[in-house]
Amino acid sequence: MRFLVLIFFSMALFGVSFLQPDEAFKPKITAVDEDTIAVEIELGDQIYLYKDKLKIEDADPQDGINFTTINTATKTVDHEGDKVYETNPITHIDLTESKDLAGEQKVRVKLSYQGCSSAGLCYEPQETVLEIMVNADKLSVADPAHLNASAVTKPAKEIAAPKSESETDQIASVIKGGSLWFILISFFGFGLLLSLTPCVFPMIPIISSVILAQGKGMGTKKAFLLSLVYVLSMAVAYTIAGVLAGLFGANLQAAFQTPWIITVFALVFVLLSLSMFDVYELQIPNFIQSRISKLGGARSGVVGIAIMGFLSALIVGPCVAAPLAGALIYIGQTGDALLGGAALFSLSIGMGVPLLIVGTTSGRFMPKPGMWMDVIKAIFGVMLLGIAIWMMGRVLDENTTLLLWGGLAIFVAINTGALEPLGEHPSWSSRSNVKALGFMILLYGISLLGGGMAGAKNLLHPLDPFLSKNQEVSAPASAHKKFEKITSIEELDAILAENKGKRVMVDFYADWCTACKEFEEKTFSDETVKGAMDGYVLVQVDVTANDDASKAITKKYGIFGPPAILFFDEKGQKIEDATIIGFKEPKEFLHHLGEIK
Amino acid sequence: MNKIVLALSLITSCALAEIKWAPSYDAALVQAKKEKKNVMVMLSREGCPGCEYMEDVVFEEPAIEDTINKGFVPVHIDTQKDKIPAGLGYIGTPTFHFISAKGEKLKRHDGGANIPTFMGILNSIKK
Numbered sequence: 207m208r209f210l211v212l213i214f215f216s217m218a219l220f221g222v223s224f225l226q227p228d229e230a231f232k233p234k235i236t237a238v239d240e241d242t243i244a245v246e247i248e249l250g251d252q253i254y255l256y257k258d259k260l261k262i263e264d265a266d267p268q269d270g271i272n273f274t275t276i277n278t279a280t281k282t283v284d285h286e287g288d289k290v291y292e293t294n295p296i297t298h299i300d301l302t303e304s305k306d307l308a309g310e311q312k313v314r315v316k317l318s319y320q321g322c323s324s325a326g327l328c329y330e331p332q333e334t335v336l337e338i339m340v341n342a343d344k345l346s347v348a349d350p351a352h353l354n355a356s357a358v359t360k361p362a363k364e365i366a367a368p369k370s371e372s373e374t375d376q377i378a379s380v381i382k383g384g385s386l387w388f389i390l391i392s393f394f395g396f397g398l399l400l401s402l403t404p405c406v407f408p409m410i411p412i413i414s415s416v417i418l419a420q421g422k423g424m425g426t427k428k429a430f431l432l433s434l435v436y437v438l439s440m441a442v443a444y445t446i447a448g449v450l451a452g453l454f455g456a457n458l459q460a461a462f463q464t465p466w467i468i469t470v471f472a473l474v475f476v477l478l479s480l481s482m483f484d485v486y487e488l489q490i491p492n493f494i495q496s497r498i499s500k501l502g503g504a505r506s507g508v509v510g511i512a513i514m515g516f517l518s519a520l521i522v523g524p525c526v527a528a529p530l531a532g533a534l535i536y537i538g539q540t541g542d543a544l545l546g547g548a549a550l551f552s553l554s555i556g557m558g559v560p561l562l563i564v565g566t567t568s569g570r571f572m573p574k575p576g577m578w579m580d581v582i583k584a585i586f587g588v589m590l591l592g593i594a595i596w597m598m599g600r601v602l603d604e605n606t607t608l609l610l611w612g613g614l615a616i617f618v619a620i621n622t623g624a625l626e627p628l629g630e631h632p633s634w635s636s637r638s639n640v641k642a643l644g645f646m647i648l649l650y651g652i653s654l655l656g657g658g659m660a661g662a663k664n665l666l667h668p669l670d671p672f673l674s675k676n677q678e679v680s681a682p683a684s685a686h687k688k689f690e691k692i693t694s695i696e697e698l699d700a701i702l703a704e705n706k707g708k709r710v711m712v713d714f715y716a717d718w719c720t721a722c723k724e725f726e727e728k729t730f731s732d733e734t735v736k737g738a739m740d741g742y743v744l745v746q747v748d749v750t751a752n753d754d755a756s757k758a759i760t761k762k763y764g765i766f767g768p769p770a771i772l773f774f775d776e777k778g779q780k781i782e783d784a785t786i787i788g789f790k791e792p793k794e795f796l797h798h799l800g801e802i803k
Numbered sequence: 804m805n806k807i808v809l810a811l812s813l814i815t816s817c818a819l820a821e822i823k824w825a826p827s828y829d830a831a832l833v834q835a836k837k838e839k840k841n842v843m844v845m846l847s848r849e850g851c852p853g854c855e856y857m858e859d860v861v862f863e864e865p866a867i868e869d870t871i872n873k874g875f876v877p878v879h880i881d882t883q884k885d886k887i888p889a890g891l892g893y894i895g896t897p898t899f900h901f902i903s904a905k906g907e908k909l910k911r912h913d914g915g916a917n918i919p920t921f922m923g924i925l926n927s928i929k930k
Contacts, residue, residue, distance in 0.1 A: 330894070
């Protein structure tokens with residue numbers, strides 16, 4: 207859904223056109239009376255000027271005419287922490303003469319300023335010199351005490367020290383750093399699981415015997431080294447595949463934005479999962495397999511083992527093929543060759559661990575194959591289905607996705623035997639434990655389906671649609687925070703008029719804005735935040751449509767778009783410095799609420 | 804099981820996140836040639852609300868991040884600190900220039916834009 211909205215709106219409206227700087231700011235100079243001149247900067251539509259960037263100086267300090275006072279009385283408003291002029295700033299300059307001048311004299315005023323358009327563009331600092339003729343005969347002679355202090359307005363404060371890295375940046379980099387390890391460890395784990403699937407596991411003793419055959423009666427150390435050579439060369443093959451997937455995937459990246467491509471890939475995952483449930487077998491054709499193994503077997507020694515390792519990566523069994531293809535598609539999506547290589551290396555090392563153990567201990571240590579291997583295979587199947595649903599989550603709306611998850615959960619539950627009778631299995635046997643687990647999954651799946659049908663969107667709270675209604679009936683005071691949804695200036699004005707005497711919080715929201723959803727899911731649903739918002743009338747302006755009404759209301763309040771939260775006082779006036787732009791965690795949000803006077 | 808898949812999808816979205824800015828305009832052109840992408844130049848300055856909105860909201864939007872990382876080599880030019888590459892005109896910040904790997908100017912956009920509008924701009928640039 208979100209994508210459809212995006213595509214639809216990409217066609218509408220290609221930005222706003224901005225005034226050229228000389229249209230945005232039109233400075234002019236006029237004589238007010240005999241010894242006063244005025245500098246006015248006429249501001250274009252939606253243009254504002256920073257107070258501390260407005261500097262007015264005598265361009266010729268030594269010409270005998272001094273600027274005694276420079277005074278800008280125009281009212282400023284607070285704009286995200288800076289004082290700005292939204293109406294034409296007018297500056298009065300009182301003139302005196304410091305030496306005897308006669309007749310008409312030219313006075314030059316150096317003017318510099320910087321401002322922005324509230325439609326989202328900041329102009330570069332502008333500088334200009336204005337000229338006016340004054341009659342020097344009429345000017346009074348400055349008293350000497352005044353002279354030194356005269357020339358300049360107080361130097362405006364420089365804009366605050368460079369901002370430290372924004373919090374979101376920090377968080378993002380932390381997550382990124384963390385997720386790399388997470389990915390590597392997960393892939394290692396998947397590798398380990400893969401090697402325990404029914405079609406790879408039986409190969410382990412065979413491969414280890416090939417290694418052992420290289421040197422009869424060799425020591426543990428040599429056995430370990432040979433196994434390591436084998437595993438590493440297998441890892442090389444997978445790493446190459448991962449890098450290729452990353453590189454190749456990078457070119458496909460744009461395509462992954464398109465709903466139908468996402469759908470196709472999700473279907474591929476579903477097909478791959480079917481092979482995990484033994485619906486069909488995915489395998490490299492036999493004649494290729496045998497040719498490859500001959501190639502490796504032809505050589506002996508370390509080189510032979512290395513070749514064997516490299517090639518055996520290519521002859522993956524039916525169980526490995528599907529998850530491996532899945533992993534490669536996943537890596538391809540990230541478009542990151544380095545990550546791809548690292549992830550697949552990690553996966554292959556995971557796959558090699560049992561081999562290392564078996565090879566080193568000459569097969570003395572070996573888990574017994576059995577049913578559990580099929581379970582691992584099924585786990586992979588479910589995982590592939592999960593990835594398919596996750597991918598579809600980008601195309602489908604949250605509610606439909608939730609229903610799909612519900613379906614998957616029930617499917618898993620039934621297949622783990624959640625509803626099978628326990629039969630002669632004793633209490634506390636593994637079968638009864640699995641059944642208990644399956645039953646929980648079943649209940650969760652049913653909640654998802656049930657809640658989903660009632661419109662639930664949150665995977666962690668599928669029963670919300672039922673709960674909120676009940677709460678409203680039983681305890682209206684503590685009910686789930688409801689925002690009044692509106693879309694236009696008129697509606698907002700009406701609400702502000704109705705709620706004189708109360709504070710109003712206005713949240714700008716859109717479906718296409720992930721940060722807005724974060725606000726709803728994390729911040730507004732936080733219990734402490736709910737309590738703190740009690741004193742406010744809650745209004746949500748939905749600008750999803752991005753139409754004229756949406757643009758008018760964002761323009762009126764000088765914000766670019768969602769997420770943004772405005773606060774209005776008891777008189778219905780916007781509290782100027784209280785506006786929030788961008789996502790805030792519950793803690794920050796609470797702090798902000800506390801700061802509002 | 805669901806948890807694992809959830810965790811997996813969580814990792815994926817994190818791995819995909821974050822726009823990869825090139826260190827300089829020249830480096831961006833070289834990289835664009837190599838990766839057959841277009842260069843997206845963002846002229847910005849500190850303290851410009853439009854620039855901050857782009858950074859804090861629009862560039863944090865996963866769909867925008869994806870589209871930029873996939874089709875563009877993005878690079879920042881600070882109008883106060885960096886040399887402005889020849890030919891990149893602007894009347895203020897933020898200003899976006901889209902340049903092909905061959906150096907042809909494809910599009911210029913003045914000012915900030917909200918998510919769907921910016922997505923539209925990105926999508927309007929042909930490969």
